[in-house]
Amino acid sequence: MTRTIVASATREIIIGFDQPFCVIGERINPTGRKKLAAEMIEGNFDTVIKDALEQVAAGATMLDVNAGVTSVNPNETEPGLLVQTMEIVQGLVDVPLSIDSSVTAAIEAALKVAKGRPLVNSVTGEEEKLEAILPLCKKYDVPVVAISNDETGISMDPDVRFAVAKKIVERAMDYGIKPHDIVVDPLVMPIGALGDAGRQVFALLHRLRHELKVNTTCGLSNISFGLPHRHGINAGFIPMVIGAGMTSAIMNPCRPQEMEAVRAANVLNGTDPNCGNWIMTYRDHKPAEGGVVTATASPAGAGGGRRGGRAGRAGTSARAE
DSSP states (O other): OOEEEEEOSSEEEEEETTSOOEEEEEEEOOTTOHHHHHHHHTTOOHHHHHHHHHHHHHTOSEEEEEOOOOSSSHHHHHHHHHHHHHHHHHHHOOSOEEEEOSOHHHHHHHHHHOOSBOEEEEEOSOHHHHHHHHHHHHHHTOOEEEESOBTTBOOSOHHHHHHHHHHHHHHHHHTTOOGGGEEEEOOOOOTTTOTTHHHHHHHHHHHIIIIIOOEEOOBGGGGGTTOSSHHHHHHHHHHHHHHTTOOEEEEOTTOHHHHHHHHHHHHHHTOSGGGHHHHHHHTTOEEOGGGOEEOOOOOTTTTTSEEOOOOOOTTTSOOOO
16 A cells, blocks of 8 residues: 655654545745735744644644745745745644745755655656756655646646656656655646546546556645635535545645545545544534534544654645635
8 A cells, every 4th residue: 555654753644545635734835925925035934833833723734835935036045945934834833844845955955954754845747857856855765746747838638647647756766766755746727727627637546546556636726726616616626536546635724614525535435433533523513603613623634644753836826815
């Protein structure tokens, strides 16, 4: 069974087909958030701190950390800022982190200060990226998100996206990186622009699971980009994509409707034994005034991990605010 192990200094999480769905909190990312970008540039991390604590309290299994505040000289500005952000976040929470950057120097700088075993987000099928990122993943013994696009861009043909994913997995093996440390992002397209985007990703997930035997992730809210009431679409997509074989997603855990869908899918998928996490989370669930329901949150993956050792990029750019 394919298992991708990620860890903080004190907590280990397993991403796998037989594990609870891994919720990677997306909020620590200044892409499309001008206020957050301005704060981070000024050295103000109040929102970062707030977002880190709120996402874990809401049930995030991991946190994605991005410091891409500007497209101007990112090779100079991003490494130091990403390191600072990583150190703040891992000093606040005990969940594993995902190092999210398109700047190779920033990824390496963050790997040097990361505690445990973070996830690198990401590598693509572009030769330049493969040659830059895969050696780092081997050197630091960390798993990596593989985004299914290359020099030709993002193909609308799911067979081409599968071929790119296969290429990345094979190139990683050339560096001694096993498939269980590759988490493929098959690239979820907006359903409002591409009517068969859902069917495409379901078919891709089946192939990735059964042919490549890799774990998978996505920028979950991409599916609803451009549509009204996006969170309803997202919440409907979650159990379907989990049923199709997806094992993690970069998403906003502070949306109760979407987290309920994750927890329900874990129950129905058999990865919440005896419905334990569902009962613990919702046993005191009561309607609030106005018909808004409330519940005390607990991790979506409770029981799935164990204590122990050690944008605008494609696939993660269309985040829900």
